[in-house]
Amino acid sequence: MPVRHNSDCRLPIAVGVLLLSLLACEALEPLMPATTEGLLATLQGHTDTVTCVAFSPDAITLASSSLDTTVRLWDVATSEEVVTLGGHHIQVNAVTFSPDGTLLASASPKSVIIWDVATGAEQRRWDGFETLMHTVAFSPDGTMLAAGSGDPFGSMQTEYAVWLWNVATGELEATLQEPEYGTVWSIAFSLNGTTLASGNGGGITLWDVATREVRASLSRGAISRVAFSPDGTLLASGSASGSVRLWDMATDQEQATLAKHDGIVYALAFSPDGKILASGGQDGVVRLWNVATGDALAALRVPQTWVTSVAFSPDGSLLASGGSDRLIRLWDVGQVLER
DSSP: OOOOOOTTOOOOSOTTSOTTOGGGGSOOOOOOOOOOTTEEEEEOOOSSOEEEEEEOTTSSEEEEEETTSOEEEEETTTTEEEEEEOOOSSOOOEEEEOTTSSEEEEEETTEEEEEETTTOOEEEEEEOOSSOEEEEEEOTTSSEEEEEEOOTTOOSOOOOEEEEEETTTOOEEEEEEOSSOOOEEEEEEOTTSSEEEEEETTEEEEEETTTTEEEEEEOOSOEEEEEEOTTSSEEEEEETTSOEEEEETTTTEEEEEEOOOSSOEEEEEEOTTSSEEEEEETTSEEEEEETTTOOEEEEEEOTTOOEEEEEEOTTSSEEEEEETTSOEEEEEHHHHHHO
């Protein structure tokens, strides 16, 4: 849900705009110079805000999406761009790899595409929606693709829903209607695939994937990002008000509230071992948290930039961050934690 950083702070006609909070149009405070300790590489190529970054399961490739209408694939070892995928005609809001790494899914407001990673060809495409698409996620077994939708502008008759497609057939299996909460900004599957969490305009909805019924509703207020821990025992949420919370999935109760970001939380990611949570947001800071204790481990400051996405490499050694300055940064997690 990143927002383009314009000097006159006009909101672009883009569903990356988070209209859940007027914070989206506040001026950024001057930030300290960017932290360089642990910064391994800066990837340049996008011509507008980077909306999402994702590592392939084998850690060889990094995918990114942008308001510049493209999806790009990068060689992690060389930091060089491998290919640009241009099938979307307007901004691309999200990108994600299938569990086996052979497919890549991307979402723009009016289309969802599945790409063949090896060839760069479109394998499946859905478009013509009477709603706006914001986010996508593969189920853990790779058989299902989910997307979240809604119109934050309130200007169209739309569905505030989670969409579920069969990856093999392309058939729409279900549309899960959000119970009164509005736009779905973020979705995530639990490790075992039984629960799907959606972060939306009014809170968090937990869906039973098998029955397609609501299992629980958590929190109140606009939720901008959700992420499950690798073992599925915790759900992290980020909000438009800047809070980061951890939820116990055994009890559906809040376990901890971490210190707030100054502005919208756009990005959340657990490390592969589940011990570290990374968060990023409108304040231009990537924060690393100790999940067990809730203590802050590190803060990486990026100058005059909203941090819109974060992702750990599969072995946890690298952290990628994307931002409104059009850049992707690769951080050495070990070096960052040693500071």
